[in-house]
Structures are given as structure tokens and as C-alpha cells.
Amino acid sequence: MAIKALFIANRGxxxxxxxxxxxxxxxxxxxxxxxxxxxxxxxxxxxxxxEVGPAxxxxxxxxKTVMVQAAVASGADxxxxxxGFLSENADFxxxxxxxxxxxxxxxxxxxxxxxxxxxxxxxxxxxxxxxVPGSEGRVETPDEARRIARDIGYPVMIKxxxxxxxxxxxVAATEAELDALIPQASSEAKAAFGDGGLxxxxxxxxxxxxxxxxxxxxxxxxxxxERECSLQRRRxxxxxxxxxxxLAPAVREALCASAVRLARSVGYRGAGTLEYxxxxxxxxxxxxxxxxxxxxxHPVTEMVTGIxxxxxxxxxxxxxxxxxxxxxxxxxxxxxxxxxxxxxxxKGFMPSPGVATALAVPEGAGIRFDTMLxxxxxxxxxxxxLLGKLIVWGESRAAAIVRLAAALEELHVEGLVTTAPLHRAxxxxxxxxxxxxxxxxxxGWLERGGLS
Amino acid sequence: MALKTIQAPIPGTFYRxxxxxxxxxxxxxxxxxxxxxxxxxxxMKSFMPVVAEEGGKLAAFHIENEDPVMAGDPLYDLEA
Numbered sequence: 270m271a272i273k274a275l276f277i278a279n280r281g282x283x284x285x286x287x288x289x290x291x292x293x294x295x296x297x298x299x300x301x302x303x304x305x306x307x308x309x310x311x312x313x314x315x316x317x318x319x320e321v322g323p324a325x326x327x328x329x330x331x332x333k334t335v336m337v338q339a340a341v342a343s344g345a346d347x348x349x350x351x352x353g354f355l356s357e358n359a360d361f362x363x364x365x366x367x368x369x370x371x372x373x374x375x376x377x378x379x380x381x382x383x384x385x386x387x388x389x390x391x392x393x394x395x396x397x398x399x400x401v402p403g404s405e406g407r408v409e410t411p412d413e414a415r416r417i418a419r420d421i422g423y424p425v426m427i428k429x430x431x432x433x434x435x436x437x438x439x440v441a442a443t444e445a446e447l448d449a450l451i452p453q454a455s456s457e458a459k460a461a462f463g464d465g466g467l468x469x470x471x472x473x474x475x476x477x478x479x480x481x482x483x484x485x486x487x488x489x490x491x492x493x494x495e496r497e498c499s500l501q502r503r504r505x506x507x508x509x510x511x512x513x514x515x516l517a518p519a520v521r522e523a524l525c526a527s528a529v530r531l532a533r534s535v536g537y538r539g540a541g542t543l544e545y546x547x548x549x550x551x552x553x554x555x556x557x558x559x560x561x562x563x564x565x566x567h568p569v570t571e572m573v574t575g576i577x578x579x580x581x582x583x584x585x586x587x588x589x590x591x592x593x594x595x596x597x598x599x600x601x602x603x604x605x606x607x608x609x610x611x612x613x614x615x616k617g618f619m620p621s622p623g624v625a626t627a628l629a630v631p632e633g634a635g636i637r638f639d640t641m642l643x644x645x646x647x648x649x650x651x652x653x654x655l656l657g658k659l660i661v662w663g664e665s666r667a668a669a670i671v672r673l674a675a676a677l678e679e680l681h682v683e684g685l686v687t688t689a690p691l692h693r694a695x696x697x698x699x700x701x702x703x704x705x706x707x708x709x710x711x712x713g714w715l716e717r718g719g720l721s
Numbered sequence: 722m723a724l725k726t727i728q729a730p731i732p733g734t735f736y737r738x739x740x741x742x743x744x745x746x747x748x749x750x751x752x753x754x755x756x757x758x759x760x761x762x763x764x765m766k767s768f769m770p771v772v773a774e775e776g777g778k779l780a781a782f783h784i785e786n787e788d789p790v791m792a793g794d795p796l797y798d799l800e801a
Contacts (some may be wrong), residue, residue, distance in 0.1 A: 304791060324789040325734055595738055611765065620765035650732040651789060654765040 271587040272347040275339035279351025282641040284311030290579040299343040303329035305649040334404040347371035356562040383559040393556045396531040401555040403470035424472040431462035475707040478544045481528035485537035492525040493593045508568035522615035570664040572604035603666040607692040608653040614691040626684035631676035635662040729790040733764035737786040777801045
């Protein structure tokens, strides 16, 4: 049953994106807004607006009960969760379905299974998808550590079981280093986290972040090739591309086929992304996790495949089967997306909410700007700093970056400090132009004064 | 006694606790010193401490825990 009225349980640029896709399908849109979001662009574009609570997201966009009640009361027959907020909350998806509405996304049990790292890893292994070799749990003795490290292959990463976000990580290149570092890492973990437990994982020195876009209808699954998102700061992507220029064609085919195998094994429904680490030195790729939602960087895939992913999500949620066969998905050219955030790159990326007093948006062939901004809009301080995404297409990667640099010169946001200067600097950096980067490259570049 | 109203330095969400399961930084009635952290303001997912520029007796808060605040809004009163 095709969707007639869609409740958008999100905000910002993705809400705008969803409203536009819904409109093309003749779907009525109902936009959820917090008390701080009554003036946002999506609220202006939607057919109806429902206030769902105070500014603080935990009392509005993250309140499952309030959101489901608002969706039901609005007369919508489907809910699109966007990204972030409740988009990967299996309980929310189940509540939406129990209320008799369509959840635009995978089944709740798929979200639950993929949301648990250990389960996702086990399912990947079952589908024949490689994961980062590691100790599969705590390492209890030095002998065990040596044996496991030999299996994993050096260098190995020693991680604190109780750690996270990169804290408490040590790298051992040899067995002698491992012997020396294990007691040190254990006592440090005990002091920092109150738990000296350690585990081991293969260390990939120049890992690249590569992810595969999949689209499923519950029975069949296709891929729409991959994106590379190696330019990251504090594990947040800042610049994304499609396809990943560093992949040899045979590796690309194997990678995308592995993603389809895993997504098929769970009967995936909707748009999803499988994230991998790629080791350019060995040509190996390792599955890390699956995101069971639309992603911020989905437009680069749309630019090189011609598939409208958000529209496809809505069609599938309405009961349609996949409209595209795998053989019809063809890569054309190259796309780059840069995230324009309300942050000051010159001041440690300090948030900079405020009023966009003037706005000039780049235009022309191969340029797309997905944004929440309009002139006079007061960007609220309560949510994340993403203002918009500048996306460019070119016949080659080099052509796309030239176009990006030109488009960035045309972009002017007055009243707010944005990350546009970061992207102007990156677009003329030799390593970026050569594609010679990895997931820790950007932070090193910033420390070395890349911006100045 | 002179009552002085301290304004929020930045906009965002005001927190009186370092994390939900921890006690508040300061209670009304507490004597605070310059340099003390009085609360946090979350602006676009970054947490910035609200640091007292001068000491005195914290008389009252104008903003409740987890409530929105705009830059320049009255945040707390100080008796010097």
C-alpha cells in the first residue's frame, strides 16, 4: 500500500530532503518540530507541522512515545526517521509498527541485530564477510596474547575492554613489544577505567574508511557501489566521495558483493550502509558495522548512480519491489560532498550558532547544495552543527575537485562562521588531490597547521 | 547586599550537573569562588563549562537543568 501521508521524525537538512522526495511521489508531509524549530526550512516546506516538545532533543525528537503519538494524531500512515535521533532505535521502529504505521526503514529485528556489534560481526562471519581479525574477547594471559597476536599478524592493537573512543590503545609491532606493552596497558586501563581487561585487534596503519550503499526490498538486495569517507575529525566525516578511487575494480566488485551477501542474509529492507576498513597495503577489506538508515553522505552515491535513494526508501516502504536491477546500476563519473558546519575551523572547530544574515549558494552544472539554511534563519544552538552539504559531480575525481573548489568560492554564508575555509584548503592540498589519505590523516594535517 | 545577575555567555542547553547521575555543581546558597564551574552549556553537541568570573554567594538560578538558554539570558544571581 503506497504511503499517503508521511510524518518526518527528524529536522535539519535531511528533513528537507525527505519532504522533497515525498512531494515527488504525491505524499502529504507532516513535519515534527521542537519548540526551537518552528522556523526551520522543513517546517516551511511541509504540508503540516506538529510541535513535539521542548528544544532539548531528549524531550522532543528522542522521545519515542511522544513521536509515535504525534505521528498517529497527525493522520500520517508512515514515519521517516531520517538519520541520527531515533533512526536506529529498534524499539521506536517496533512502536511505530504496533501503532499501525509504516516505519520507513528495516524491520525492528534487523535494526536490533545490526545495532549489536557482536551480533553484526557474527552475522558477517556467517555470510562470509571478513571482519578485522582480533581476539574475540578478552586476552587472559601473556601466553594467550602471544598466540593470538601470531594468528592476527603484527602489528596488533592492544585495546582496553572498558575503553572507547580511541582511548587506551597501544600498538605492538613485534612479540617483544607485545610482552612489554601488555602489563603497561593493563595497569593503565585499570587506573583509567577500573578494569584492566584487554583485547587484541589487527592494526591497520593507513586504514581507509569505505562503505557500501545497499538497497533492499525485504527479498532482493542490490548495491549502489561504495563511498570513501577517510577524511574525518574526531570520528566525524567531513568530506565524502563516490566511488572510492583507491579501489581496484576487482576489489570493488568483491567488496560490494560481500555487502550484498550480508544484507541479503538478513532480508534487508530499505537503504542501508555497510562500513568497512580498507587496508591499501594488503588490499584487504574488513566489515566494521552496518548503519540501518539513510546516511548524511548518501547524495554522492545518488550523483554517480542516478538513483534517488530517499525516494526509493519511500517506494519500498510503501510495498514496492526494487525498481532497479543490479545490472542497471552503473557508475558514472565521480562525486564529492563536503559538510558545511556552523563551526570555526580557526578556533578548534568551536560551534557557531547564529543568524544567517545573507546566503549565496553556488549553482551550475554538477552542483547540488542540500541545506537547512535560508536568509534570515536563526540556526539554533541545541542540535548538531550541520548546515548543509555541498555536493559536486565531475567526469573524473580531478574534475570533481576542481568544480568543488570553484563552487566553494561561490558559497557565502554571512552571520555564521562555517567550515567552508577547511574545505577550500583541502581542495587544494596535494595529498587530497592525490587521494593519499587515511582515517587519521586529517587530524595530523590540522595539527601540522594545514589550515594556515 | 548587592545582587548581581550573571548572563549566559553562549546559547545552548544549560546543565547544572557534570552528567545526569552526578550531583549538581552548585546549589543556591553555596559560596563560590572565581574559577569555579557553575554549570555546563551544550552548544551544538559540544559541552562548554560556565566558569564564575567572580566569587560570592550563589543566590539563585534563572535557568533550570536541561533548559534552553540564549546568550545574554540571565543565568544566575550572585550576592557579592
